[in-house]
Amino acid sequence: MKDREKYADKFNLKELVCLLIVVAFVSLVTGFVVSYRMLNDKSKDSDMLVDQELSTFIKNYNYIVDNYYGDIDKNKLLNAALEGVLNSLDDPYTAYIDESKVNNFNITLEGSYEGLGIEVIVNEDSKLQILTVFDNSPAFKAGLNSGDIILRADNEEILSSQKFADVIKTKANEPINLLINRGDQTFQVSVKRELITLESVTSKAFEKNGQKIGYLGISIFANNTYGQFKTALEQLESKNINSLIIDVRSNTGGHLTSVENILGLFLDSSHIIYKIKDEAGVQAVYSEGSITKKYPIVILTNEMSASASEILTAALKEEYGAKSVGVKTYGKGSAQELITLPDGTQYKITTKKWLTPYGHSIDFEGIDVDLPVDFNSDYYDNPVDDNDKQLQAAIDMLLQN
Numbered sequence: 001m002k003d004r005e006k007y008a009d010k011f012n013l014k015e016l017v018c019l020l021i022v023v024a025f026v027s028l029v030t031g032f033v034v035s036y037r038m039l040n041d042k043s044k045d046s047d048m049l050v051d052q053e054l055s056t057f058i059k060n061y062n063y064i065v066d067n068y069y070g071d072i073d074k075n076k077l078l079n080a081a082l083e084g085v086l087n088s089l090d091d092p093y094t095a096y097i098d099e100s101k102v103n104n105f106n107i108t109l110e111g112s113y114e115g116l117g118i119e120v121i122v123n124e125d126s127k128l129q130i131l132t133v134f135d136n137s138p139a140f141k142a143g144l145n146s147g148d149i150i151l152r153a154d155n156e157e158i159l160s161s162q163k164f165a166d167v168i169k170t171k172a173n174e175p176i177n178l179l180i181n182r183g184d185q186t187f188q189v190s191v192k193r194e195l196i197t198l199e200s201v202t203s204k205a206f207e208k209n210g211q212k213i214g215y216l217g218i219s220i221f222a223n224n225t226y227g228q229f230k231t232a233l234e235q236l237e238s239k240n241i242n243s244l245i246i247d248v249r250s251n252t253g254g255h256l257t258s259v260e261n262i263l264g265l266f267l268d269s270s271h272i273i274y275k276i277k278d279e280a281g282v283q284a285v286y287s288e289g290s291i292t293k294k295y296p297i298v299i300l301t302n303e304m305s306a307s308a309s310e311i312l313t314a315a316l317k318e319e320y321g322a323k324s325v326g327v328k329t330y331g332k333g334s335a336q337e338l339i340t341l342p343d344g345t346q347y348k349i350t351t352k353k354w355l356t357p358y359g360h361s362i363d364f365e366g367i368d369v370d371l372p373v374d375f376n377s378d379y380y381d382n383p384v385d386d387n388d389k390q391l392q393a394a395i396d397m398l399l400q401n
Contacts, residue, residue: 064077110224118133120164122160130145148180153167203236214233215247221256241295245297249301252305260288268287274357297320300326300394302327310332311354329362
């Protein structure tokens with residue numbers, strides 16, 4: 001008893017919470033939340049007992065803290081322990097997400113953020129380089145270009161993307177002065193952060209042989225993807241399209257609710273859109289749509305179409321009768337929960353398997369295409385629609401209906 005009190009006294013609340021999270025992996029029992037949906041508080045449903053494994057961990061933790069000869073960052077130590085537990089599960093989709101990656105991860109899935117409208121990388125010379133400048137963003141309006149080097153921000157030397165992000169966070173309503181190097185020129189730029197909306201849907205229409213074929217490309221299933229998709233679809237339908245191409249090539253997934261809502265635009269509530277399999281059995285999930293559309297649909301996929309993209313593809317193929325063109329999909333048939341820790345870091349853990357409406361597992365198998373067409377690499381030399389063999393094959397297939 002005295003030993004237990006001795007060890008317990010050495011923990012503050014934050015450390016104890018982190019330790020309890022580590023033990024939760026040993027006997028985790030989760031409810032039904034899938035594909036990067038934030039985990040609700042389940043402490044009422046699952047008591048985490050301080051068992052022998054935790055007691056052993058606490059004793060060794062305290063020994064390390066008391067006897068290590070150097071300085072110890074306790075948060076770093078506990079996060080490393082959590083990362084080790086996740087890695088030991090031997091699941092490619094269960095992973096710890098450190099603080100330097102959390103912001104970019106959340107920004108992508110949220111679909112909007114307060115910032116300058118640029119993507120940056122640390123280049124081979126260990127300098128912070130602008131990779132992308134978004135159209136109509138503050139950085140675009142200030143004249144920044146892809147390839148520019150950011151040397152300083154408000155007189156602070158910038159050597160990492162995390163340092164740059166930290167400076168931007170502190171400047172809510174005031175300009176940020178950047179020292180930029182471009183070739184043999186060095187100059188100052190003043191830029192103020194704004195709300196940046198990431199566009200995840202592209203739309204266009206093709207007219208050929210007297211038919212109008214709509215096209216909707218989805219780069220990721222973010223929180224705002226459904227709204228963008230719905231608006232673009234309505235605009236295409238107002239032009240009386242005869243058929244539709246949905247392009248999810250290189251779309252690696254995202255929020256499940258986004259793909260559920262998109263499927264509701266095409267399938268009524270009598271249609272299953274996917275099934276979930278866990279220890280309790282198999283549960284069917286139905287569309288919440290009110291109508292089932294009639295025009296032909298072709299889906300473009302490749303080897304990087306994964307997760308939510310595969311849910312969309314399987315549902316439209318099996319329940320709508322859509323066809324697919326391109327390359328077999330990636331084959332990610334599992335669902336993850338996203339957990340946020342008190343210090344802002346996150347981890348994702350696989351908790352369920354999902355099946356197609358017909359009950360097929362695509363995990364590590366992928367979804368076959370109806371018409372296999374390899375992507376032509378010369379498209380990158382001249383990236384126009386006429387040079388996209390997969391797109392042209394989809395158009396030809398729709399014209400034959």
